[in-house]
Amino acid sequence: MKHYKFITYILSFLVLLGCIEPVELSTLSFDTNLVVQGQLTNEVKKHVIELSRTIPIDSTTLDPERNARVFITDNSGMTYIFQETNSGVYTSVNQFAAEENKLYTLNIETSNGQKYTSTEEALPEASSISNLNVGIETNNIENIQELTIKVDSNTSGAEGNYYRYEYEETYKIRTPVWHKEDLIIVSDTPPYEFELIEKTEEEYGIGFCYPEKKSKELLLTETFTLSQDQVVGFPIRQIPVDSYIIGLRYSILVKQHVLNRNTYDFYTLLNKFSDPDDIFSQTQVGNIPSNITSVSNPTEDNVIGFFEVSSVSSKRIFFNRTDYFDFSTPFTNYWELTFCVDAIYPLIQGPAGNSPLADRLNNGWIYFPDDEGSPPGGGPYRLIRRSCGECSHLGVVNPPEYWIE
Structure with missing residues (x-):
């Protein structure tokens, strides 16, 4: 349920304080902090920065930050301009890619003249996905069989100890009846x-269709505590074996982001307090450290979000249901x-x-x-x-x- 974790946290906090009086949650005050979702990668493309404001606990709509001035600079003197292409969504005017041995800084100026800037961020060394492995496993919690997709990656080097994954899945479905x-x-x-x-x-x-869905949860892992920098068998996606998603033919594109330590720590904290349905639009519990600060009022004007600079690699696989199940295995x-x-x-x-x-x-x-x-x-x-x-x-x-x- 939306805001469930946040509401549970507040109620638990009040109980610990011994509060016995009814509390109107809608009357609780909140700060309209700037929320930033910004990612710069080594992919040659038009990159996107999303800006919004924190919302009250009982709000159901996003509050985008409109008409801001957004640009990224690097330590070689280059400036990359972004323009607002949708409400609160800023896209780089030109395609470009982050490069090694350069430092990148995100700069934001809101319509009311408030300025924000990030710390300088470097591009971590890339690591490639070596395999996407598919198998059938038992989910002991729900007592069901699941098709599980896991990732292996190659060594990335001294900086590549922290990883974030996302995926885009596509599957083929068929209508029960079809007429011309x-x-x-x-x-x-x-x-x-x-x-x-x-x-x-x-x-x-x-009579066939091809739904596409993107991952919503934060998928994080690290190899810093291991003897070698190699991801082995990290679970990306679990699908019940009777699901129509894998009823005919299925494909998944997995993207691996190599992160620095500060970015990984930010996502780890965010994962604890955020609704997985929309991690950047919900009210956050407490102040999660950000690498973006207010230039005008750094002590009181807090920023939620992070400017991520990451190396990306990707891999796609296809398979049919008959590759793993016989025709006697039904699906809904x-x-x-x-x-x-x-x-x-x-x-x-x-x-x-x-x-x-x-x-x-x-x-x-x-x-x-x-x-x-x-x-x-x-x-x-x-x-x-x-x-x-x-x-x-x-x-x-x-x-x-x-x-x-």
Whole structure:
């Protein structure tokens, strides 16, 4: 639940103090600190800095920091300008990559003239992912079998003892039913008119979809305490074996960030106090040390967030369900969670003059033919729930460019 950890912390704190009076949490004051999420890597791309403000405990919306001036400088005299491309999101005007033997500083000036700057950060030595290993393991806590993806990495050198991982997963799903025609509304006023049209593959696909999801949790590990700087068998993703995510074909892109010690310590503390659903937008417990400070008022104007400079390597794998399971191992498809047995035959025009057919087409129902014809008193077209005959609400209908069958 959103803010659960934070609320639990406050309530526990009040109990320890022996407080017996009711406390209105909504009346607790908070500071509108600047929140910074900034990452600079050795990837040649347009980098992104996100700025917002801390929000009250009972707030559900992000408070972006608008119209700021954002730029990064290095110790060779180069300046990299960022512009606001979305509310509170600042993107570098040009593509560039962090380089070894350079020091980078993030600079921010808000619309009210407040200035912030980071410490100088160097690019750690890179480390490459050597393997992504897939296996089946037992989750003893939930007593289920899971497909587990683990990472191995090569040695990175003296600075490469701290790691952060993130992933992007893509999976292929299939609709339970598929038909090549679609029923569209030609006229939504009397006399109502509808038309069956041929579905185009570009717009509708052929009954498959490809959802994409990014990791939300902080995945951290270190090798500083080990005899050698090598990550072996670090778990990245666990998926129940009966999940539709691995029902047909699955791919995962894992990114490995090599961090310095201060960055690793920041993420470790952040991981303790943050909601994993959105780690940078939630109210934080206490002051987590940041490498960004206020130039105007460094003692009172605290900053939440960190300017990360990291070396990145990545690796992608694909596999089919049949690579690890036989056909006797069932899985729960996404559509089994909906009511795909439902079918209706709405009238083109109802007694009140409205169109039940148009209303249904506008509210999550699609055409699917019925060889037996409509029942007595029903309309001429059979409709089923859109989620049963289409899956575009979950992902794109055509394979991404990187997809390999």
